[in-house]
Amino acid sequence: MTTDLLQIEMQKVPQSRIKEVDFNNLPFGKHFADHMFVADYADGQWTDLRVVPYGDFAFNPALSSLHYGQSIFEGMKAYKNNEGEVLMFRPLDNWARMNESAKRMCMATIPEEIFMGGLEALLRTDADWVPDQPGSSLYIRPYMFATDVFLGVAPSKTYRFCIFTCPVGVYYSKPLKVKVEMEYIRSAPGGVGYAKCAGNYAGSMYPTLLAQQAGYDQLIWTDATEHQYIEESGTMNVMFIIDGKLVTPATSDSILRGVTRDSVVQIARSWGIPVEERNVSITEVIDGIQNGRLTEAFGAGTAVVVSPFQVIGYNGNDYMLPERSATDSFAVRVKEYMTNLRTGKIADEFGWVVKV
Structure with missing residues (x-):
């Protein structure tokens, strides 16, 4: 599988923020890497696949996920080996579980090629953000939420899927x-x-x-x-x-x-x-x-x-x-x-x- 086949648009930051981060002192979930992967679901298909600078989304006040809770996520990690290569741990298991969550919450499921292709494109783009200090890793947060602008208890017809990452240290430091x-x-x-x-x-x-x-x-x-x-x-x-x-x-x-x-x-x-x-x-x-x-x-x-x-x-x-x-x-x-x-x-x- 290659990201070229998925036609993922790449928009990179003009200058990385990585020098602002002390990789020897990484609180959990406080620092976010330069980019994120985003895809939108409408009319029965996922479209507009893109890696873009990490940043804010603009939302309508009537966004259905804010009112009715159609929102799911996963938690994963990436590591570096001694050769500096980026390694993921059981990503397909997270993809499968995310789709289980999606089905239970009456949401769109995500094809394997989009989940894995977007993940790989993002990690290649932000490979420098993967720590190699002992006890550290790159935490990966794939998530999806409903994007219909509608007040009514019914499944949304549109969704946004996003993956962003953050370098992290140890979650609990003691028993x-x-x-x-x-x-x-x-x-x-x-x-x-x-x-x-x-x-x-x-x-x-x-x-x-x-x-x-x-x-x-x-x-x-x-x-x-x-x-x-x-x-x-x-x-x-x-x-x-x-x-x-x-x-x-x-x-x-x-x-x-x-x-x-x-x-x-x-x-x-x-x-x-x-x-x-x-x-x-x-x-x-x-x-x-x-x-x-x-x-x-x-x-x-x-x-x-x-x-x-x-x-x-x-x-x-x-x-x-x-x-x-x-x-x-x-x-x-x-x-x-x-x-x-x-x-x-x-x-x-x-x-x-x-x-x-």
């Missing part, structure tokens, strides 16, 4: 203190929990704020019916090491099918570690901490990669996870392995890395 949420819910069976739609994140902000005011970093969400079974944690899927096995809630229509989650599961199996994808109750987790059967708990996601939990708060009590050495921790080992895989330092036996 997390998380609180089990027993009142509010993130999603429910039959809902949109498995879709990366904007409303899922908007609805999570207030209970997360309450937890942060109580001294926690994030929430562990529980099921909407009984508040007894673990689902996700903020920006992450949740995983545990119990009796030497990797245990994680099975994905469903209320749990996001995380690309990092799936990667950790496949790596664990390749290492001969038993994996259980099933219902995980709060009782099992707390009992496991107390009786020593549960030795690790961590989150897995594109932004956070793998982030260990230090404390789990439940019903007014804090339960400390046991300390693990770097050589004895599955979370540390799998994060290091994935980092080496994504940066081309080790062979890619899974076929996940795509060179730009």
Whole structure:
């Protein structure tokens, strides 16, 4: 596939802003690269594919996505290997999941050649923005929103698809203190929990704020019916090491099918570690901490990669996870392995890395 076949218009900035960025001090999501890829959907087809300078969009006040929430996104990362080449990690999985979200939100789907062609054109244009400092990467944000100018609860007939990027450092710099949420819910069976739609994140902000005011970093969400079974944690899927096995809630229509989650599961199996994808109750987790059967708990996601939990708060009590050495921790080992895989330092036996 070549971008020439897609007829992507290229409009480059007269002067890059890259010298304004301190690549040794990269807060997450604050600095944006020079360009973005944009495409518009109307009359049943995607048109006007272009790479243009990163900048503002002008919107009508009656833009339907602002009123009715047809907005979805993905999160991806790009890295550099020792030769300075740009590498993407499992981009086709993000493309497939974005289309799952689009179908659930009654939006237009994106052809593979437009998603990948636009992504590759953008990364070639802004290749200098991909960091090579340890722990850093280029975060990639593909997203789509409805663009009809219409007040009425109905699917839009027009959409805009955009990809922009930002160099980022580490999302969480230390082990997390998380609180089990027993009142509010993130999603429910039959809902949109498995879709990366904007409303899922908007609805999570207030209970997360309450937890942060109580001294926690994030929430562990529980099921909407009984508040007894673990689902996700903020920006992450949740995983545990119990009796030497990797245990994680099975994905469903209320749990996001995380690309990092799936990667950790496949790596664990390749290492001969038993994996259980099933219902995980709060009782099992707390009992496991107390009786020593549960030795690790961590989150897995594109932004956070793998982030260990230090404390789990439940019903007014804090339960400390046991300390693990770097050589004895599955979370540390799998994060290091994935980092080496994504940066081309080790062979890619899974076929996940795509060179730009």
